[in-house]
Amino acid sequence: MKGKSPRAICFEILNRIEKTDSHLDWLLTDSFKRYRHLTPLDRAFLTELTYGSLRWREKLDWVIRHLSKVPFEKVEPKIINLLRLGIYQLLFLTRTPASAAVNESVEIAKTLRGTINSFFSLEPQLPQQSMSPWR
Numbered sequence: 001m002k003g004k005s006p007r008a009i010c011f012e013i014l015n016r017i018e019k020t021d022s023h024l025d026w027l028l029t030d031s032f033k034r035y036r037h038l039t040p041l042d043r044a045f046l047t048e049l050t051y052g053s054l055r056w057r058e059k060l061d062w063v064i065r066h067l068s069k070v071p072f073e074k075v076e077p078k079i080i081n082l083l084r085l086g087i088y089q090l091l092f093l094t095r096t097p098a099s100a101a102v103n104e105s106v107e108i109a110k111t112l113r114g115t116i117n118s119f120f121s122l123e124p125q126l127p128q129q130s131m132s133p134w135r
Contacts, residue, residue, distance in 0.1 A: 003037040006046035007085065007104045013050050014081040024050060053081075053088045060084045063091070082108055 004012075013027045028050060032043060053060065064083050065072045072080075082105060089101035 003035055005104060006038065006042045006049060007101075008108055009035055009038075009046055010049040010053065011082055011085055011108050014053060014085065015078055017054070018077050018081060024054065048093070049085060049088070052092055053084045056088060056092065057084060060087050060091075063087050076112075078112060079109075082112070 009031050013024070013031060016022055016027055017024065028047060031046065032038065038046065061072065061080070061084070064075075064080060064087065068075065085108075086101055086105035089096045090098055093101070
């Protein structure tokens with residue numbers, strides 16, 4: 001695929017929502033116009049990623065708080081959005097290979113000035129189901 005991936009576009013949309021409080025529908029429509037290389041399947045995936053990351057935002061933030069070595073409030077919003085996107089795929093998109101979610105998140109992270117590794121221990125573990133906020 002040439003051009004930005006659906007995950008990279010989702011990351012861009014999440015950051016725009018954070019900065020401008022724009023409506024997701026408008027941002028998706030704008031992205032579909034700007035990124036004409038997206039296939040119908042890519043558009044559907046982008047829509048799922050953006051709506052899902054926002055729908056489950058509170059629960060994703062709970063996971064980030066649980067895994068982070070840095071207080072949540074001190075983490076750059078772009079990094080939080082990237083983590084939300086990656087964790088959403090790992091926890092909720094069962095047909096998405098974990099390797100694809102992680103690799104794409106790493107590629108997007110390379111565009112950021114900071115590093116994500118500093119926020120997590122070397123062997124992070126997802127919370128036990130009994131600790132989960134959605135149980």
